[in-house]
């Protein structure tokens with residue numbers, strides 16, 4: 176069977192995206208041949224080049240470089256969350272604006288290489304590398320998806336690790352670098368800055384890369400992912416590792432440090448024990464205090480990681496309070512930047528999530544509701560649904576109503592709601608073993624809590640609307656108007672004043688081992704499947720290069736590399752520094 180498919184042609188102009196033009200899409204006629212159940216896709220009209228998307232292009236206006244750069248990402252924060260957070264602050268007598276407000280300067284369209292709605296991994300990867308990528312990709316060149324690609328994708332570059340803004344700041348400019356997050360450290364957004372893999376869930380390949388980046392600060396969660404090998408590396412590199420010790424964290428003064436406060440992600444800001452877990456603002460301030468000691472300046476990425484998680488859970492009070500905790504960290508960063516006079520701060524989400532709205536279709540005349548009606552109930556919630564679930568999980572049902580009222584002010588839990596709670600799939604109180612087929616208690620609590628508010632959700636996943644952009648630059652060279660995620664990378668590259676542009680740096684630090692060691696005796700030792708080792712022999716010399724680390728061994732003597740080595744099983748290739756060849 177043989178058929179020819181012509182992709183849809185578009186009437187609209189796509190110049191505003193700098194994506195494949197309608198003409199090129201039209202030209203992408205593909206012949207799909209089905210034989211013996213195998214589908215072969217043959218591209219009849221070749222792509223001109225990947226140059227359009229993976230080449231250095233300056234930002235659309237002049238940007239004067241600054242010594243320091245801070246990028247702040249409220250993960251998955253839709254504009255409805257921002258508006259609600261502002262009203263929430265006002266209603267609760269905090270302040271009537273957010274720290275981002277004076278600096279909002281535009282919007283960003285943020286998409287994957289082959290789909291308009293972005294996943295966390297490819298979206299921040301694009302901010303960091305300049306190349307849109309596919310769902311789950313962490314700072315690598317995407318696989319071509321000819322039928323759906325929105326940008327030119329060169330199939331020969333598939334899986335190629337791409338140098339990031341963090342790596343460029345560290346290697347080319349000898350700046351200090353750091354990450355501050357509220358998720359576990361190898362989660363998508365921090366990984367996008369400091370690791371490379373096609374699958375964000377492969378922590379075994381991502382976590383060691385982050386440890387071996389020799390970053391100056393890494394604050395957040397994820398003790399679970401620290402291995403004995405990583406601890407040994409921290410020791411060799413004089414990197415202090417602080418595990419669940421707030422006092423030791425507060426005593427940090429200088430040097431390199433990792434401070435993690437949970438096995439996986441940190442608790443939500445609202446549920447956090449402030450005597451054990453620092454706020455995002457405090458971690459940001461500590462990072463700035465330490466990074467600013469470096470004479471060459473620094474690059475710092477701060478993520479409000481769990482705004483996104485509460486949006487996935489449709490937990491309205493979680494979205495609002497997580498955003499406010501992030502915004503407080505923005506306040507600290509802007510204060511630092513203004514005092515310092517040589518720091519740029521760029522604040523932008525990576526994508527929308529869940530269609531969060533203030534106003535919901537099932538509420539009559541909600542559009543006339545007073546601020547008191549809109550915000551009274553949510554303002555009484557002192558735990559997220561997840562935090563409340565944790566408390567209820569070990570309680571007998573007879574205490575449920577009292578505890579719910581204590582933490583939310585809700586005193587009218589109906590019998591139907593109560594039944595749903597005790598029948599939650601994950602509820603296993605010792606003397607109450609009835610396990611229902613209902614959703615987890617967290618989801619039941621979300622329903623109970625949201626029902627008494629005016630917030631609406633259209634999904635439990637990411638959404639494709641554009642996100643806000645805010646920035647501070649000492650000479651006001653901020654990015655403006657509506658931007659693509661690729662343009663954000665151009666702006667970040669320019670504000671760092673990179674001499675070696677990212678595509679050039681990629682060639683230098685992520686060359687294919689088959690090119691670097693062509694003609695040599697090369698073997699791959701896969702005894703440890705999590706950490707294959709490339710072994711290259713030349714006369715008396717043996718060079719051993721383990722994957723996902725920044726160290727190699729020449730005749731068993733350790734050599735420090737200034738970048739991480741990446742192994743991709745899909746290509747069977749090591750991607751490593753071009754100049755390693757000189758060692759042999």
Ligand SMILES: [Zn+2]
Nearest residue numbers: 250251295525
């Ligand atoms: Zn995200």
